[in-house]
Structure formats: C-alpha cells, structure tokens
Amino acid sequence: MKEVRVGVFICHCGTNIGGFLDVPGLVKYALNLPYVVFVQDNKYTCSESGLTEIKNAIAEERLNRVVVASCTPRTHEPLFKSTCKDAGLNPYLFQFVNIRDQCSWVHMQERERATEKAKALIGMGVARAALLEPLEETAVEVNPCALVLGGGITGMTCALSLANRGFDVKLVEKEDQMGGTLNRLYKLYPTGEEASKLVRAKIKEIEKNPKIEVFTTSEVEEVEGFVGNYDVTIRRGEKKRILSVGVIIVATGAETLKPVGMYGYDGENVITQLELEQMLKKGRISAESVVMIQCVGSRDEKRVYCSKVCCPTALKNAILIKEANQDAQVFVLYRDMVAQGTTYEDYYAEARETGITFVKYSPERQPVVQNRSVRVYDELLGEEIILPFDLVVLSPPMVARRDSANLAQKLKVPVDEYGFFLEAHVKLRPVDFATDGIYVCGCAHWPTNVSESVFQAYGAASRASIPMSVGHVKTEPSISVVDEDECSGCGLCEMTCPFNAIRVEETEKGRKAKVIAASCKGCGACGAGCPQQAITMRHFTDEQLLAQVIPLAEAI
Amino acid sequence: MAGKSEAVLVIGGGIAGIQAALDLGDMGIKVHLVEKKPAIGGRMAQLDKTFPTNDCSICILAPKLADCFRHPNIALHTLSEVKEVTGQIGDFLVRLRRNARFVDEEKCVNCGDCAAKCPVKVPDEFDMGLRRREAIYPYYLQGVPSVMAIDREHCLYLTRDVCRICERFCTREAIDFEQKDTDVMVNVGAIIIATGFDLYDPSGILQYGYKRYRNVITSLEYERLICASGPTGGHLVRPSDNKPAEKIAFVQCVGSRDFKNNRYCSSVCCMHATKEAMLAYEHDPRVKSYIFYMDLRAAGKGFQEYIARGERDYNISYIRGRAAKITEDHDENPIVWYEEAESSKTNKIAVELAVLATSLMPRSDAVDLSEILGVELDEYNFFKTDPLSPLDTTRPGIFACGCCREPTDIPESVAQASGAAARAAEAVSR
Numbered sequence: 001m002k003e004v005r006v007g008v009f010i011c012h013c014g015t016n017i018g019g020f021l022d023v024p025g026l027v028k029y030a031l032n033l034p035y036v037v038f039v040q041d042n043k044y045t046c047s048e049s050g051l052t053e054i055k056n057a058i059a060e061e062r063l064n065r066v067v068v069a070s071c072t073p074r075t076h077e078p079l080f081k082s083t084c085k086d087a088g089l090n091p092y093l094f095q096f097v098n099i100r101d102q103c104s105w106v107h108m109q110e111r112e113r114a115t116e117k118a119k120a121l122i123g124m125g126v127a128r129a130a131l132l133e134p135l136e137e138t139a140v141e142v143n144p145c146a147l148v149l150g151g152g153i154t155g156m157t158c159a160l161s162l163a164n165r166g167f168d169v170k171l172v173e174k175e176d177q178m179g180g181t182l183n184r185l186y187k188l189y190p191t192g193e194e195a196s197k198l199v200r201a202k203i204k205e206i207e208k209n210p211k212i213e214v215f216t217t218s219e220v221e222e223v224e225g226f227v228g229n230y231d232v233t234i235r236r237g238e239k240k241r242i243l244s245v246g247v248i249i250v251a252t253g254a255e256t257l258k259p260v261g262m263y264g265y266d267g268e269n270v271i272t273q274l275e276l277e278q279m280l281k282k283g284r285i286s287a288e289s290v291v292m293i294q295c296v297g298s299r300d301e302k303r304v305y306c307s308k309v310c311c312p313t314a315l316k317n318a319i320l321i322k323e324a325n326q327d328a329q330v331f332v333l334y335r336d337m338v339a340q341g342t343t344y345e346d347y348y349a350e351a352r353e354t355g356i357t358f359v360k361y362s363p364e365r366q367p368v369v370q371n372r373s374v375r376v377y378d379e380l381l382g383e384e385i386i387l388p389f390d391l392v393v394l395s396p397p398m399v400a401r402r403d404s405a406n407l408a409q410k411l412k413v414p415v416d417e418y419g420f421f422l423e424a425h426v427k428l429r430p431v432d433f434a435t436d437g438i439y440v441c442g443c444a445h446w447p448t449n450v451s452e453s454v455f456q457a458y459g460a461a462s463r464a465s466i467p468m469s470v471g472h473v474k475t476e477p478s479i480s481v482v483d484e485d486e487c488s489g490c491g492l493c494e495m496t497c498p499f500n501a502i503r504v505e506e507t508e509k510g511r512k513a514k515v516i517a518a519s520c521k522g523c524g525a526c527g528a529g530c531p532q533q534a535i536t537m538r539h540f541t542d543e544q545l546l547a548q549v550i551p552l553a554e555a556i
Numbered sequence: 557m558a559g560k561s562e563a564v565l566v567i568g569g570g571i572a573g574i575q576a577a578l579d580l581g582d583m584g585i586k587v588h589l590v591e592k593k594p595a596i597g598g599r600m601a602q603l604d605k606t607f608p609t610n611d612c613s614i615c616i617l618a619p620k621l622a623d624c625f626r627h628p629n630i631a632l633h634t635l636s637e638v639k640e641v642t643g644q645i646g647d648f649l650v651r652l653r654r655n656a657r658f659v660d661e662e663k664c665v666n667c668g669d670c671a672a673k674c675p676v677k678v679p680d681e682f683d684m685g686l687r688r689r690e691a692i693y694p695y696y697l698q699g700v701p702s703v704m705a706i707d708r709e710h711c712l713y714l715t716r717d718v719c720r721i722c723e724r725f726c727t728r729e730a731i732d733f734e735q736k737d738t739d740v741m742v743n744v745g746a747i748i749i750a751t752g753f754d755l756y757d758p759s760g761i762l763q764y765g766y767k768r769y770r771n772v773i774t775s776l777e778y779e780r781l782i783c784a785s786g787p788t789g790g791h792l793v794r795p796s797d798n799k800p801a802e803k804i805a806f807v808q809c810v811g812s813r814d815f816k817n818n819r820y821c822s823s824v825c826c827m828h829a830t831k832e833a834m835l836a837y838e839h840d841p842r843v844k845s846y847i848f849y850m851d852l853r854a855a856g857k858g859f860q861e862y863i864a865r866g867e868r869d870y871n872i873s874y875i876r877g878r879a880a881k882i883t884e885d886h887d888e889n890p891i892v893w894y895e896e897a898e899s900s901k902t903n904k905i906a907v908e909l910a911v912l913a914t915s916l917m918p919r920s921d922a923v924d925l926s927e928i929l930g931v932e933l934d935e936y937n938f939f940k941t942d943p944l945s946p947l948d949t950t951r952p953g954i955f956a957c958g959c960c961r962e963p964t965d966i967p968e969s970v971a972q973a974s975g976a977a978a979r980a981a982e983a984v985s986r
Contacts, residue, residue, distance in 0.1 A: 013615075013784075014697065014784045014785040015784040015785070015789050015790055016612070016784050019784065019789070019790070044618075044697060044698055046618050046619070046622065046698070047666075047697070047698050047702050048622065048625065048666070048700060048701060048702030049665055049666045049667075049702050051622070052665070071612075071615055072615075076615075076618075076619060078619065079618075079619045079622055079623075082626075086626075161978050161979070161982060164982045164985070164986075165978075165981055165982055166985060188943075188944075190943060191942075191943055191944065198944065299860060304860045304861050305857075305858075305859075305860050305861070306854060306859065306860050307855075308856075336851040336853060338851065338853050338855050339821060339851075339853075340821045340823040340853050340855070341820060341821060341823050341962050341963060341964075342934065342936055342938060342962045342963070343820075343943070343962075344821070345813060345819055345820045345821045346819060346820070349819070379876075379897060379898060380897055380898075382898050382900070416857070420857070425616075426608065426609055426857065426858065426967060427606050427609065427611060427616060427966050427967055427970070428571075428575075428620070428966070428967075428970055429970075430967040430968075430971045431971055431974060441971075445857075446856070446857045447855075450943065450944065451943040451944065451946045452946075452968070454945065454946055454975075455946045455947055455957075455968075455972045455975040456971050456975070457975070458974070458975030458976070458978040458979055459970075459971040459972065459973075459974035459975040459978070461975075461978040462579045462583075462974040462975060462977045462978035462981065463579065463974055465583055465978065465981065466579065466582045466583055469582075469583040469584050470582070470583075470584065
C-alpha cells in the first residue's frame with residue numbers, strides 16, 4: 001500500500017475556536033499522531049487564502065489524506081472536499097473534525113477540558129482518515145419534465161415559468177378547476193384587482209401553453225424514484241395514471257381554520273374574513289356596525305404562529321365595507337398590526353383616515369361576543385368598551401392542509417409542528433427540500449400573500465430548473481453495498497430502508513438485496529439491521545469506525 | 557448591438573445577488589456579477605448571527621462566497637459599477653467601470669504585511685467606523701476575492717505622491733500603482749438589480765442623541781460590536797468606557813413608521829432586535845434587555861416562537877411604546893423616556909447601552925442607477941415592482957430582488973433572488 005500522508009488543518013474561526021481552545025496545543029498534539037506529516041493552523045481555513053494553503057500543502061507535502069478541524073461539516077464539508085478535488089486529491093480522502101460546534105461553542109467556559117476533547121476528536125479523525133478510500137461519483141440522467149402539485153396562483157406561476165423555459169410541465173390539481181384559494185377571494189390587496197380576473201388570465205395562459213398538461217380532480221397516489229427520475233401515480237376517480245418526471249414542486253397551498261366554537265361563530269352574524277369576501281363579491285353587505293377580531297385561533301398556545309396575511313386582509317375588507325357604505329362603523333380588534341414593508345403601512349394609515357377604529361386587545365383579556373355586542377378591554381384606552389354589532393368578522397389563521405402530512409409521507413419530505421412543509425434551511429434554502437429534486441413554494445410552506453406566493457413560485461421554478469438544465473445529477477458514492485455471497489435474501493433491509501432505496505430481487509444466485517444508488521442516502525439503517533452482516537456502508541466501514549473508537553477510548 | 561445574448565448581468569454582490577448568480581450559473585447561464593465594494597458578501601457579511609436559528613451569518617455565507625468565486629459560469633467584477641446600458645431585452649450592451657484596486661489580484665495572498673507598514677489610519681467602513689484601518693486593507697477578513705485593496709481617498713501616494721511603503725514590503729510584488737480605471741463592455745440578455753439597502757442616519761432624530769451620546773449606537777454597529785471578527789473581538793463593551801453593558805435598551809422604528817422620515821415599516825427590525833438581545837444574554841447571562849416597540853411584527857416561520865423564547869429564556873422585556881427621547885446621566889448611561897401604553901404615564905429606564913433599530917432605506921445612488929437602467933423607482937426610491945409580478949421592474953428584461961425593492965429578510969431575499977434568476981432565464985431563453 002502507498003504510504004499514508006495525512007495533513008491536518010486547524011481553524012481558529014476568528015475567535016470562535018481560537019478564543020476558547022488552545023490551538024497551538026492542538027497543533028503540537030496533531031504533529032505527533034500516526035501518519036501525520038503536516039499540520040497548520042489558519043485564522044479562517046475556509047477563506048480563499050486558507051483553501052490555497054490546503055492546495056499548496058497537498059502538492060508540496062504530497063498529502064494523500066486531508067483532515068480539517070473547524071466549524072461544522074453542515075456548511076463547510078462540500079467546500080473542503082471540492083478544494084481537495086481541485087488539488088487532484090479524491091474528495092473522499094477528506095475528513096472533517098468538528099471542533100467549533102462540538103467543542104468551543106458548547107464548552108466555552110472550560111478551556112482545558114474542551115482542548116482535551118478537541119485533541120481526542122482530531123485523533124479520531126486522523127485514525128479514520130488513514131483508512132479512507134477513494135470513491136467516485138456517478139451521474140444519473142434527469143428527465144426534463146416537472147410535476148407541479150397544486151393549481152393555485154403559486155402552482156400556475158411556477159408551471160408557466162418552467163414551460164417558458166422549454167421544460168414539459170404536468171400540473172396536478174385536486175379540485176375540478178384551477179385557481180385555488182383565489183377562487184374564494186374578492187379583491188386583492190393592495191391593488192384592488194379582482195382575484196377572479198387574475199385567475200382567469202393565468203388559466204388562459206396555461207391553457208394555450210403547449211408545454212403544460214393539466215390534470216384536474218386528481219391527486220397523488222404514490223411516488224417512486226429519485227431526483228431526475230420520479231414515477232408519480234396520480235388518481236382521478238378510479239382511473240390511475242403514472243407520470244414520469246424529473247422534479248416535483250409542492251404548491252398545494254393551505255386551508256383557513258374554521259373557527260368553530262370561537263366567539264360565537266355561526267356563519268351568519270359571526271363569520272370569517274373568507275365568508276365576508278363572498279358577501280362582498282355578491283354585493284350583499286348591509287351591516288352598519290362591523291367588528292373584526294384578529295388572531296382568532298392563532299398566536300395562542302395551540303398555534304403560536306402569526307398567520308401574516310390576516311392584518312392586511314382585515315384592512316382591505318374594512319376599507320371595502322367603508323367604500324360601499326360610508327356610514328358603516330368598522331372596528332378592528334387587533335393585538336399587533338402586522339402591516340410590513342413599503343405598502344401596508346400606508347394601507348393601515350388609509351384605513352385609519354377612512355374612519356375605521358382600531359382597538360388593541362391583549363391575549364389575557366380576550367374580547368367577548370355576547371347578545372349582539374362585543375365587550376373588549378382597550379389596552380390603549382385602559383378601559384373596557386362595548387361595541388354593538390350587526391356583523392362580527394373573525395380572522396382565523398391559515399393552517400396546513402389536512403392531507404399535507406400524508407403527501408409529505410409519500411414524497412418522503414418533512415413537515416413542521418403545524419403541518420406546513422419544512423424547507424432544507426430556514427435562511428438560505430427557503431424553497432428547497434433536503435431531498436434533491438423536490439421543492440416547495442407558497443402557502444404549503446407558510447402563510448403568504450399573492451405577491452410572496454408569486455416570487456416563491458419563481459424561486460422554486462429556478463431551483464427546479466437547475467437539474468433539468470444540466471441534464472444529469474451526480475450521486476453520492478458513500479452508500480451501502482451488498483455482498484451477494486453473504487446476503488440471504490431475507491428482505492429485512494427492504495423493510496428497514498426509509499428511502500425505498502434497497503430491494504430484494506431474483507438473481508442467478510437466488511434472492512438478493514440490490515441498492516438503488518441514486519435513492520440511497522447512506523443512512524446505514526440497512527447495514528445495522530442486516531443479520532448476515534452482508535451490507536457495508538461505503539465511506540463508513542466497520543474498520544473505519546473501529547479505528548476511531550481506539551483514540552476515543554484512550555482519551556476517556 | 558452585439559446580438560442576442562444568453563448571459564445575465566447581476567448588479568450587487570450581497571446575498572441576493574450571490575444567490576441569483578449561483579442559480580443562473582448552475583443552470584449553465586453565463587453571469588457577470590458586479591460589486592461596487594472590494595469584496596462580495598454585502599450586508600449579510602456584516603451581521604453576527606441570523607434569526608430565528610442564531611446561525612453564524614458569515615459561517616453560512618462564506619461557502620456561497622467561495623462558490624461564486626470558483627464558479628466557471630460566473631465572472632466576478634469587484635470595485636465595479638454600471639455606467640451605461642443600451643439595447644433591450646435579449647440584447648443589452650452594458651459599460652462597466654472597473655475601478656483600480658492598485659493590487660494585483662493574481663499575486664496578492666492577503667498576508668497583511670503591507671497593511672502592517674501603512675502609516676494611514678481611517679475609520680473602517682465594514683466595521684461601521686468602530687475600528688480604524690489602513691489605506692491598504694482587506695475589505696473584511698473572509699471577503700472574496702481574498703486580496704487587499706488600496707483606498708484611493710486616503711493612500712498617501714495616490715493623494716500626495718509620497719510613501720509607497722507598502723510596495724517596498726510586499727514580497728510578492730503585488731502592489732501596482734500603475735493600474736488604471738478601465739471600462740469593460742458586456743453583452744447580456746437580462747439584468748438583475750440586487751443592490752440592497754442603506755441605513756437611516758439617526759443623527760437626524762435629535763432627541764435620541766445619536767453621535768452626542770457615545771453609548772447610543774445603531775443596530776448594525778451593535779452587530780459588529782458583538783461579532784467575534786468585529787472590532788472588539790466579540791466583547792460587548794460600551795464605546796464610552798469599554799465596560800461590559802449589562803442593561804441594554806433596543807429602540808425600534810428609528811426612522812421607520814415615522815411621518816417625518818420613512819412612513820414604511822422596515823420589516824426586519826422586530827426580529828433582529830430580539831436576536832441582538834438574545835446574543836447579549838448568551839455572552840453574559842446577567843444582561844437584561846428592554847425592547848421598545850409599537851407593534852411586534854413577527855410573522856415568519858418560527859418568529860413568534862422566537863419572541864416567546866426571548867421573553868422566557870433570555871431576560872428580554874418587550875415594552876409597547878415609541879421611545880420619546882434618550883438622555884444621559886453623569887456616567888454616560890443612556891436614559892430612555894417612554895410613555896407607558898396602558899397608563900399613558902411617562903416613564904424612564906436607565907440602561908448602559910441603547911441600540912437604535914434604524915430604518916432600511918433605498919441606496920443613495922438608486923436614482924442614478926435607475927436612470928442608467930431606464931427603470932422606475934417607487935415613491936421612496938426603491939426599485940418599482942408590481943405586487944402581482946413582484947420581480948419585474950418597469951422595463952422588460954430587467955428584474956429586481958431583495959432589499960433594493962423593499963425591506964426584506966434573508967430568506968425572502970434568497971427566494972426572490974432565485975425567482976429573479978428564473979425570470980432572467982426566461983428572458984434569455986425567449
């Protein structure tokens with residue numbers, strides 16, 4: 001075997017690590033580890049100069065293993081791996097050691113012991129690095145066809161953007177017509193445009209676009225495959241059909257909570273904003289005294305979140321009532337007026353100028369609806385007021401669709417505690433899922449207004465177009481492999497795999513497990529469960545893991 | 557005209573411009589990414605951490621900076637500005653001014669030997685003037701490209717024809733005073749504006765005492781103060797005496813929701829004030845914070861939970877009411893005067909540091925850029941878009957994303973940036 005030459009790079013991360021650990025001590029320690037021929041500390045290993053140092057050392061010191069001890073592989077492993085690759089070193093010969101998140105950040109007050117822990121982690125990293133083997137990525141082709149789930153404004157916008165780029169699009173809508181929530185709205189804030197007009201225009205555009213095929217009254221039954229090659233079974237009544245697509249965009253929207261049992265909701269004198277929209281649309285509004293109550297079923301213990309769109313919606317509808325009947329009295333009972341950005345603050349001011357009264361209440365003293373009047377403690381006035389009403393309009397929040405968890409399970413993507421779809425990273429990957437080839441936009445992800453739904457729809461279209469534009473995706477080689485001689489074909493792995501990535505098939509040697517490389521995430525569940533020990537995790541072999549245990553045991 | 561082009565020009569190298577460029581580059585579309593400053597990274601690089609996960613800002617941004625730098629489809633133009641645009645959608649001809657760096661990007665390794673010898677000391681812009689830097693300097697530590705730049709306004713040689721000491725100490729002969737500003741022509745099919753925002757200067761609100769009282773600072777100054785790579789190495793000390801601040805007031809809506817200044821809401825300040833108060837507590841659990849607000853606007857995913865956590869676990873008190881004025885006691889402790897919402901009584905709290913959440917504003921050069929590009933601005937000078945086509949400016953083929961069109965937080969800027977990339981890709985594939 002070729003001589004193993006390990007290089008270790010220890011990052012100060014500014015003061016994130018350097019301020020809390022004895023980095024010179026770590027350097028000295030690493031120099032004495034087996035196979036280590038080069039050690040260097042950097043202010044920021046991830047800076048261009050730090051990366052250049054790694055490349056230079058690979059060349060000059062003939063390194064064939066690289067260990068970086070720094071922040072976290074979550075954000076930085078890809079960067080260091082590609083740096084190794086740029087320098088001609090197989091990226092699977094790189095080992096990450098996390099001494100920021102796991103040492104300096106969590107043991108800030110214990111410099112010595114944290115430094116000892118960092119030494120142990122570096123020792124473990126070097127021991128594993130010595131046994132790493134080069135691996136090659138493979139590529140799978142991507143079917144240049146997108147599946148958009150949901151035919152509301154979000155889904156339609158996304159479909160049109162992709163079709164305009166030349167990709168085929170299959171649009172699946174549960175209802176018998178497209179339009180989604182917009183079909184239930186009257187006018188849109190802040191422009192006052194009629195929702196139905198916008199929907200009609202979009203539907204027309206979709207219908208005349210030859211690249212888009214629409215499936216109404218259809219739902220997803222089953223999803224198989226992986227990025228680039230999904231087979232999605234959709235069902236329309238009894239009829240099933242399989243759509244072969246490369247990427248999937250979730251634009252299934254949200255529902256509005258029905259506030260049953262709250263504030264005397266009866267759908268007649270106490271209604272929701274959505275029901276009010278219908279009345280306004282039909283011009284059937286005669287109420288002289290209207291009281292709107294915000295945060296009905298949101299920002300409470302059960303649903304802590306703010307649904308974002310309800311304040312501007314109340315402003316819009318209150319203004320519309322005033323426009324229809326100048327003498328109508330409109331009160332908006334709110335907790336915090338969420339009128340963000342450059343547009344809605346003016347909208348709020350306009351509502352006040354129109355003569356709409358805003359009353360701030362606190363969750364400790366909720367308004368009470370009784371005998372045709374609302375009793376509420378006005379926080380700013382510091383006293384209780386009684387407001388007689390003809391109509392109470394409640395603003396309940398958007399909630400996740402009842403079937404969102406079910407769809408999430410079929411797609412094998414996560415939802416948050418409220419059932420909204422959970423993106424890959426809250427800051428920097430707002431429309432991606434962690435699973436490659438699946439994207440999310442609009443209210444399926446979180447309550448959004450039309451404007452936000454539209455830009456997210458374009459955002460998801462952009463992300464989804466990337467694998468289709470490239471035409472292929474690379475698959476990770478750090479996946480499980482089956483030793484067919486040892487495999488007994490029991491099928492336990494197939495049952496265990498959460499990604500449908502391993503299947504037992506008939507072969508010449510009998511029933512044997514087979515790994516679907518593009519689907520396998522390398523989680524190791526199959527290997528751990530295999531009674532024959534016939535499954536090895538590439539890049540996480542038993543030998544590599546055991547090698548790490550020894551320095552760990554020594555440190556303890 | 558040079559003919560139909562499939563390339564895209566992205567103006568602004570903050571997180572929005574970076575994301576738009578990366579998406580387009582990954583689609584296989586050539587991108588010219590133009591940044592006025594010596595390095596890309598923008599405002600996000602100046603932040604310490606980000607709400608609501610408290611992820612370290614530069615740590616999650618840095619990999620994207622490096623990706624941009626190494627991307628085969630992205631041409632990075634730092635220290636550059638757009639000077640002229642002709643043509644139309646599908647075929648714009650753009651004149652870029654590349655300002656001289658006076659440092660050879662190929663030779664410089666950012667070692668800092670030059671800066672160590674430079675005799676000039678001026679306030680550092682990236683650190684909000686809280687630190688002094690030399691006339692040859694890295695824009696910031698993790699900046700990309702990772703090379704020095706010479707500040708022509710302050711370099712002794714460039715202003716008074718003396719010195720050149722940096723040149724003598726650069727072992728790599730990277731200093732190049734012969735460099736000239738040059739014009740570069742690029743042909744693109746679409747343009748994305750992602751120029752970000754400026755911040756309101758609160759010295760205009762006299763009653764808050766900014767610049768008169770040393771312990772009254774702005775949010776972005778605070779971000780630099782508490783950042784490990786900032787001027788104090790992450791020690792949250794007050795400017796007057798370098799002593800740790802244990803009582804901190806966060807004053808919201810400074811220059812926003814204000815009919816004398818900006819009527820609009822800056823959208824991100826309720827959340828960043830909460831984050832900043834949390835960080836202070838993480839640095840020192842003795843810290844008590846007060847946030848003076850009008851409406852708590854916390855509508856994004858996990859935002860209400862974040863506020864609740866701040867109140868429960870981080871010793872933060874939310875006080876409803878606009879701070880009326882700030883005075884100072886003899887120990888230079890700011891005293892915040894406010895009206896108690898419920899009792900309408902005037903009250904005051906003495907703190908050790910007061911942080912002003914200043915309004916996000918259009919860039920001061922937005923008017924110039926809008927004229928060059930031939931696009932309209934809104935009444936505030938943000939780039940004008942329509943609510944129903946929120947990424948399209950008033951001119952076909954030119955798109956806008958992020959804070960140049962309206963104050964937005966990072967995830968919205970990123971989603972918009974990807975969205976603008978999709979719109980631009982549509983435009984060039986017509």
